[in-house]
Amino acid sequence: MPISNSEIKGIRALQNKKFRKERGMFLVEGVKSVEALIQSPFEIAEIYTTEYLDFLKDVDNSLVQLIKQNELERISGLRSPNKILAVAKIPKAKPIDWNQNFILILDGINDPGNVGTIIRTAKWFGVDTIICSQECADAYDGKVVQSTMGALFHVNLRYEDLSEIMNDCKSNGFRIMGAAMDGDSVYECSNSTKTALVIGSESHGISKGVLEKCNSLVTIPNNETTQKVESLNAGIATSIILSELTRPK
Numbered sequence: 001m002p003i004s005n006s007e008i009k010g011i012r013a014l015q016n017k018k019f020r021k022e023r024g025m026f027l028v029e030g031v032k033s034v035e036a037l038i039q040s041p042f043e044i045a046e047i048y049t050t051e052y053l054d055f056l057k058d059v060d061n062s063l064v065q066l067i068k069q070n071e072l073e074r075i076s077g078l079r080s081p082n083k084i085l086a087v088a089k090i091p092k093a094k095p096i097d098w099n100q101n102f103i104l105i106l107d108g109i110n111d112p113g114n115v116g117t118i119i120r121t122a123k124w125f126g127v128d129t130i131i132c133s134q135e136c137a138d139a140y141d142g143k144v145v146q147s148t149m150g151a152l153f154h155v156n157l158r159y160e161d162l163s164e165i166m167n168d169c170k171s172n173g174f175r176i177m178g179a180a181m182d183g184d185s186v187y188e189c190s191n192s193t194k195t196a197l198v199i200g201s202e203s204h205g206i207s208k209g210v211l212e213k214c215n216s217l218v219t220i221p222n223n224e225t226t227q228k229v230e231s232l233n234a235g236i237a238t239s240i241i242l243s244e245l246t247r248p249k
Contacts (some may be wrong), residue, residue: 003048003071007181011048011075011087017138024090027139030082036150044087047086048075066155077142090140091156091234098172102246103196104206105176107162107210108135110201115139116147117235118199125153125242132159133207166213169196176214178206179241183229186244195245204232 014018014027025045028037035055037044047064049056049071072081088154096103104127109115115137122130137144139157158165166176177189178198200206200213207215220232220240232240 003065003067003075008071008074009127011197012077012088013057015077015142017141018077020090020138020140022149026078026090026145027142028086028088028145029076029078029142030146031084032147033150034086037088037153040150040153042153044086044088046073046087047084048086051083053084056167061150066242078146087189091237094156096129096131096156096158097169098168099195100129102129103169103174104130104200104238104242105131105165105196106130106136106197107206108133108138108201108204109199110135111134111234112137112141112143112149114202114234116144116152117153118238119144119148119157120151121235121242123148125154125246127155127242127246130158131154131162131165133156133160133162133210142144160162162207164211166210170213173218175243178211178214178217179219180205180211180217181219183219185220186241188220189216189218189245191245197241197245199238199241200232202231 001165014025022090024077028034031053034047038055038058043064044059047059048067049064050067050069052066072085077083104122106118139152145152166226169176176198177198179200198206198210211245218241220237
């Protein structure tokens with residue numbers, strides 16, 4: 001049965017944050033991303049596919065609808081849609097596990113690609129809890145979902161008032177470490193048993209109120225023999241810092 005115009009309109013509406021929030025749904029596109037979704041705890045509402053892919057055998061047939069390529073193009077947010085699109089339910093954030101040793105805090109990172117890369121990087125280094133300020137890009141934006149390469153489905157992601165959450169971090173024994181240009185070298189800092197790392201936006205850094213609550217600041221020193229650049233990409237900076245802070249010493 002062809003996909004109806006009302007279905008197309010409803011699916012395309014989920015490319016907009018307002019409708020994602022109202023309906024509690026978001027889109028997942030592409031073979032690898034949808035396969036990762038199926039293998040995750042996330043609840044799937046619908047799957048639209050141009051062919052019956054092998055991994056769909058693990059999905060309730062009532063959720064899968066075969067459509068034509070031109071129909072996929074009409075519901076997709078991608079320039080070149082890749083065979084399949086799923087509509088999934090946005091999960092409720094889990095309570096924070098204060099017994100873990102590392103939490104990542106994102107302050108005002110509004111570029112979807114950076115947020116997605118950071119989520120993917122965090123999961124690679126074993127960070128399971130990511131706290132975002134309300135000014136951060138929506139984690140369920142299509143660009144973010146694509147950039148996470150499935151990592152989004154395996155982290156506890158929360159949007160919070162950072163002032164309150166940092167107080168909670170401190171009361172639960174976390175040392176709050178902010179990434180800043182004038183911080184101490186990340187290669188020389190000592191690992192704390194429990195660390196909350198704050199990453200700010202590339203253009204403004206960590207906001208003043210959040211910065212004041214940090215116990216220490218770290219930076220990635222540049223090579224003084226090379227021409228200086230203004231700053232590192234937020235995703236790259238996060239990767240370098242996490243690699244250093246999470247490695248066994």
